[in-house]
Amino acid sequence: MTQFVVVGAGIIGTSIAYRLAERGHSVTVVERVHLGAGTSGSSFAWTNSNEKTPYSYHLINALGMRAHRELENEFGDCPWHHGGGAVEWRSNTDEAQELNERVERLIGWGYPAEWISAQRLHRLEPALVQGASGDAKIAYFPDEGWVDPSVYIEFFLGRARFLGVKLRCETVTGIDLKADKVIGVRTASGKTIGADVVVNCTGRWANDLGQDVRLTFPLAPTIGLVVVTAPAASGVRRVIRTSGINLRPDGAGRIMLHSEHDEQGLTLESGADATDPVAAAMIERAARLYPELSGVRPEAMRLSHRAIPGDGVSAVGPVPQVSGYYAAVTHSGATLAPWLGQVVAAELVGGAPEKALQDFRPARFY
Ligand SMILES: Cc1cc2nc3c(=O)[nH]c(=O)nc-3n(C[C@H](O)[C@H](O)[C@H](O)COP(=O)(O)OP(=O)(O)OC[C@H]3O[C@@H](n4cnc5c(N)ncnc54)[C@H](O)[C@@H]3O)c2cc1C
Structure with a gap:
């Protein structure tokens, strides 16, 4: 069983953590403040694919809107979602x-x-x-509509914890590497949390984990x-x-x-x-x-x-040169979260790369 560490308990991190746990994996979420303390807690959170260009960016946002609607088939009442x-x-x-x-x-x-x-x-x-x-x-x-990110986050992290996901309130200060492979994260309290894969969901703080320069990419x-x-x-x-x-x-x-x-x-x-x-x-x-x-x-x-990668669109995927490190950093996260949760978890557990994400890989920055 792969050990995942998801850094950041915003709307993106909690979505991915839940979908990984649902697939039977061991997941630890590390959050330095509290659930939804970052951009997710201050978002207009309009679910839309309205002003999104080019078409590939419009498409993933439209998939995000559809994924929000589909959560009602999966869970019934979704009190965070308003049409x-x-x-x-x-x-x-x-x-x-x-x-x-x-x-x-x-x-x-x-x-x-x-x-x-x-x-x-x-x-x-x-x-x-x-x-x-x-x-x-x-x-x-x-x-179109809007979501209440905090209500969404509480629901998904609650479900995730029921499936065994651990939540640690710690600040990640470094990524541990052995040669070119991630083996865990270090925290401000001096602890190490071992991991086969680290998923960076810290949004606009994505470059602030004290990580190797090979794991950073431009943010704007x-x-x-x-x-x-x-x-x-x-x-x-x-x-x-x-x-x-x-x-x-x-x-x-x-x-x-x-x-x-x-x-x-x-x-x-x-x-x-x-x-x-x-x-x-x-x-x-x-x-x-x-x-x-x-x-x-x-x-x-x-x-x-706003968590915006340097060229204005999402950065979702593994970074080249180092194995076991995956970034999921994006604006429009309130719209994209349920879809990204599904497709990122599927990729992380060895599924085929999601075609709709091909224009948004962090590799384009390297
Ligand atoms: C004003 C505004 C309006 C917006 N309007 C919309 C909209 O209408 N529609 C839409 O879809 N999107 C909108 N967005 C964007 C959307 O809110 C974000 O894309 C989304 O909230 C990002 O979520 P996230 O989980 O990636 O990041 P965050 O919510 O920022 O979560 C990152 C988490 O990581 C934690 N963290 C950071 N560093 C560390 C560390 N070293 N160790 C441990 N934890 C750490 C933080 O505390 C935080 O909780 C808006 C954003 C803003 C600011």
Whole structure:
């Protein structure tokens, strides 16, 4: 039986750990903070394959969306997964043109995307202020939705532990090699955890395990910002994307807000304080769409790093020159996790390489 060490208990690591355990393997998950403490805990977590290019990247995200839906056949109720589709309109001319081209491209790729009337938009979102979309064309992506990463992680790690997976709260500080073969990891407490295979699922920290330079590859993380409101009866039902703000429900009446515009100029040192005027300004913009959000206070502002390999797409696979070391580092992890869990586990236990991953191998960086 192969001994696996999965480093990182985010949405990717827990998915892979569970699927390895399901196949009867010995798995230890090593996490330095707590489950979901990394990017997964600060994600907008919109399940989509909407703005993904090239086609190969679109395809794996579409497979991720399908894998989320299929979890319902496997487990029944999946309380972390919310459907309802996403609606989008753009008031800015350049953005409207981009949306036009994107919808046509997505329809051409067989992705569920359609134009809807303002009346249909208001039937989908009755609390939206009348005329919110103005003269803009309104796109609807019926298969999209969002996930609650922490709920997902708890479920999968719970299942994994039931199958014997061990969780160790330790910081990995080094990868042990014997010649060109991985034999385990070292931790900050001075312990060694033996392994035949180490799976690096530490996202934006993937190069910080004190590892041999042969095991690193370029990363280009960007700063992400989300704001969560206090509970309010705002009527937001699904993922809404506009030129000014993106929003979606976040449980118990809370709304999660995201705006790429407000991320510009931030650093992790910027601090994340719900009293920051940026948070109030984001809610104010959302309240122009959903009047019941007016005066609702921000409950949390979260800053984090997106885990993005140097060329902007996923890095999933073994690294060359060293055996027993596999990396699974990607943006769009909330969408990709259930599919990556399945296909990465299958590869790790000796299955055929997954064709859909061929453009995303870390080997391209070496
Ligand atoms: C603002 C924002 C919006 C996003 N929106 C979306 C979206 O709409 N849709 C989508 O699909 N994706 C989205 N993403 C991306 C998605 O959230 C990430 O791709 C995903 O969460 C990455 O998960 P992960 O498990 O790889 O990494 P993480 O969740 O970061 O997990 C890595 C774990 O490794 C641990 N770790 C790190 N170093 C060590 C060490 N040395 N020893 C032990 N443990 C260690 C960390 O503590 C952490 O828990 C968004 C991200 C951000 C920031």
